[in-house]
Amino acid sequence: MGVDSIRLDSATPVTLPAIEAINDLSFGPDRHRRGVHQLRQGVDPVWDYCLVARKKRGRADTANSDSDSDPIIACIQYWAVRFADSTPCLLLGPLAILPDQRGQGIGRQLLTESLARIDNAADGGAYRAIAISGDEMYYKPFGFAPAPQLRVPGGTTRPLIMMVRPLPFVESTARAGGVAYPEGELQRC
Ligand SMILES: CC(C)(COP(=O)(O)OP(=O)(O)OC[C@H]1O[C@@H](n2cnc3c(N)ncnc32)[C@H](O)[C@@H]1OP(=O)(O)O)[C@@H](O)C(=O)NCCC(=O)NCCS
Numbered sequence: 680m681g682v683d684s685i686r687l688d689s690a691t692p693v694t695l696p697a698i699e700a701i702n703d704l705s706f707g708p709d710r711h712r713r714g715v716h717q718l719r720q721g722v723d724p725v726w727d728y729c730l731v732a733r734k735k736r737g738r739a740d741t742a743n744s745d746s747d748s749d750p751i752i753a754c755i756q757y758w759a760v761r762f763a764d765s766t767p768c769l770l771l772g773p774l775a776i777l778p779d780q781r782g783q784g785i786g787r788q789l790l791t792e793s794l795a796r797i798d799n800a801a802d803g804g805a806y807r808a809i810a811i812s813g814d815e816m817y818y819k820p821f822g823f824a825p826a827p828q829l830r831v832p833g834g835t836t837r838p839l840i841m842m843v844r845p846l847p848f849v850e851s852t853a854r855a856g857g858v859a860y861p862e863g864e865l866q867r868c
Contacts, residue, residue, distance in 0.1 A: 685785060687792050688747075690729035690754060697751035698731065705775035714833020715812050718770055718867055719758050725769065727800065728757040728793050732776075732785050752777045755789040757797070760810070762829075763863030768843075769797065770865065771811040790821050798847050809844045810865060818842050828862040 690698060702710060710716065733749035753776040760770045776785050797809065811818055812835045815825060823842035835841055843860055 698754040724756045764861040
């Protein structure tokens with residue numbers, strides 16, 4: 680299957696059961712014990728930036744090809760959190776693809792589209808940066824850089840590390856090497 684046979688869609692509360700099932704399969708039943716989960720527990724994600732990928736069902740009637748019945752095979756979520764000094768930022772994750780759909784560029788598509796939405800959002804100035812506890816090699820091409828001064832509750836388990844990507848309104852400062860993210864643990868909003 681190529682990426683042409685999937686389409687990206689906004690995630691909504693209706694898509695939550697499918698998102699939870701994909702995350703369970705990808706991170707295991709103990710995933711809620713991870714420290715980073717404390718930042719997400721009991722709060723809604725920032726729905727405007729959360730996406731699902733749906734596998735288009737082959738049908739003769741292409742007029743129905745945007746049907747919500749197309750199965751969800753991947754998802755990405757974002758959460759509103761704060762740096763230790765209370766500056767607002769977005770926390771990325773989970774990003775997960777059904778095991779049998781990996782390695783086809785779906786993760787790249789979800790990241791590229793959601794980051795474009797954030798970069799172009801009218802409320803872009805509401806957040807200073809996007810943080811992730813993730814795999815350095817995977818997220819680096821998307822503008823994330825290691826941020827060892829940041830922590831999530833409970834710490835980060837290797838090989839995951841804290842990474843951060845500045846948003847456009849602070850990017851020029853970042854290029855000049857002037858962005859200093861406050862040291863310490865990310866906090867719930
Ligand atoms: C990690 C994951 C999201 C990648 O999604 P995917 O759709 O398989 O990745 P893509 O096909 O879009 O790959 C994009 C690029 O990243 C590379 N890549 C894929 N998985 C990678 C990984 N685990 N580490 C480093 N690079 C990876 C690919 O080789 C590809 O490189 P290329 O552009 O040079 O070809 C997916 O494998 C997954 O759901 N894993 C389990 C959950 C997880 O670990 N999520 C991420 C942590 S939040």
